[in-house]
Amino acid sequence: MLIAAAAESWRVPAGEIKAENGIVSHASGKSARYGALAARAASGPVPSNVGLKEPKDWKYIGNETLPRYDSRPKSEGRQQYTIDLREPGMLTAVMIHPPLFGATLRSFDASKAKAMKGVVDVVATPRGVAVVATGMWEAMKAREVVTVEWDDDKAEKRSSSEIADEYRAAADKHGEVVASNDGDVDAAFANAPKLIEARYEFPYLAHASLEPINAAARMNPDGTLEIWGGHQMPDLYQAVAAKVAGITPDKVILRVMKTGGGFGRRASVDSDVIVEAVATAKAIGWKAPVKVQWTREDDMRAGRYRPAFMHKMRAALDGSANLLDPSRHSRWSIHFEGYRHGAGASQKRRGYAVSRRDGQTAICHPERPRRADYYELSSDGTLVAFSGIHAHRVCSRSIYGRDRPCSR
Numbered sequence: 431m432l433i434a435a436a437a438e439s440w441r442v443p444a445g446e447i448k449a450e451n452g453i454v455s456h457a458s459g460k461s462a463r464y465g466a467l468a469a470r471a472a473s474g475p476v477p478s479n480v481g482l483k484e485p486k487d488w489k490y491i492g493n494e495t496l497p498r499y500d501s502r503p504k505s506e507g508r509q510q511y512t513i514d515l516r517e518p519g520m521l522t523a524v525m526i527h528p529p530l531f532g533a534t535l536r537s538f539d540a541s542k543a544k545a546m547k548g549v550v551d552v553v554a555t556p557r558g559v560a561v562v563a564t565g566m567w568e569a570m571k572a573r574e575v576v577t578v579e580w581d582d583d584k585a586e587k588r589s590s591s592e593i594a595d596e597y598r599a600a601a602d603k604h605g606e607v608v609a610s611n612d613g614d615v616d617a618a619f620a621n622a623p624k625l626i627e628a629r630y631e632f633p634y635l636a637h638a639s640l641e642p643i644n645a646a647a648r649m650n651p652d653g654t655l656e657i658w659g660g661h662q663m664p665d666l667y668q669a670v671a672a673k674v675a676g677i678t679p680d681k682v683i684l685r686v687m688k689t690g691g692g693f694g695r696r697a698s699v700d701s702d703v704i705v706e707a708v709a710t711a712k713a714i715g716w717k718a719p720v721k722v723q724w725t726r727e728d729d730m731r732a733g734r735y736r737p738a739f740m741h742k743m744r745a746a747l748d749g750s751a752n753l754l755d756p757s758r759h760s761r762w763s764i765h766f767e768g769y770r771h772g773a774g775a776s777q778k779r780r781g782y783a784v785s786r787r788d789g790q791t792a793i794c795h796p797e798r799p800r801r802a803d804y805y806e807l808s809s810d811g812t813l814v815a816f817s818g819i820h821a822h823r824v825c826s827r828s829i830y831g832r833d834r835p836c837s838r
Contacts (some may be wrong), residue, residue, distance in 0.1 A: 435470040457548020465687035530585035543572035553713035597740030622746035632739040645707040648719030660689030662697035703825040
């Protein structure tokens with residue numbers, strides 16, 4: 431489509447035009463970057479049949495001599511991450527988060543902190559209190575003398591052991607949702623020569639990336655808002671940042687930085703640190719760019735943990751320890767619950783125990799390899815499917831005693 435747009439614009443045959451390295455060019459000397467032709471190309475017809483490049487013509491795929499462009503700066507310690515970001519006049523902020531998920535700010539006293547050297551301001555944000563200073567050390571020391579009163583009436587107060595007990599109880603019950611119901615599973619279990627039952631528990635786990643969570647925000651004179659960070663969900667972050675700042679999404683410019691570890695942690699659905707950076711910069715009147723930097727302790731206490739899971743699996747086997755019928759005679763239950771507290775409130779997503787009776791998706795076996803799935807009920811009762819690495823390993827280890835490869 432880019433070539434067609436260039437051919438139309440330059441009035442030359444499309445066959446004489448080539449596109450490579452971001453540039454469309456012709457032997458006559460005419461050339462244009464892809465971006466310059468994008469609008470014209472988008473208005474043209476979409477080809478119904480696009481020929482693929484022959485493997486012999488590949489330049490990048492499978493090229494073992496092609497070096498990673500970031501290998502050398504990473505090896506030499508020159509790679510810039512958000513934690514290294516230094517913009518003119520940039521301030522650093524550290525957060526005081528609620529001690530419990532779901533707790534909200536009631537009041538705070540920052541009089542002692544504001545009197546300390548280097549402290550610029552102490553402000554309230556939708557996610558807690560931000561201490562803003564000229565440097566990280568100044569902000570951290572000032573945070574120690576801020577007193578905060580929290581409202582924990584709606585906060586999560588259960589311990590990990592209490593939640594685990596609820597999971598075990600839920601997994602022992604039949605599922606509230608049945609994904610499929612094929613064959614007489616109860617009869618198969620009643621008459622099976624051998625039954626296998628196993629329970630697997632996965633605790634909450636912190637992502638603990640090498641670079642703690644961070645983001646920086648700056649409002650420019652032209653009304654655009656720049657945000658630096660390891661954005662794993664840029665579209666969402668753009669929309670959320672715009673809402674917090676009170677501008678339209680097209681005014682938000684995201685600077686995607688290299689991340690010192692992500693593991694999905696920088697894809698937070700409540701846009702936690704993005705909200706903090708934008709709200710803090712806004713609270714001080716946009717007078718300077720602000721980088722919100724979490725400490726390792728912040729990450730452990732207020733992070734978004736990998737959800738806890740409880741799997742209970744039963745399988746009916748024949749005398750040779752094979753599934754009687756992999757597509758019908760297996761059953762398993764899962765309980766899932768995760769917590770994400772957003773703008774002043776706790777968002778609790780609760781999954782339900784699910785009885786599975788469809789081996790094509792629940793059991794990995796040689797005849798019909800499929801990746802296992804697990805299910806969760808969304809807040810409106812809709813059954814939502816997620817990839818189930820946990821589920822596959824539970825079923826595979828229970829039946830085969832080891833992991834077996836499954837296709838997607």
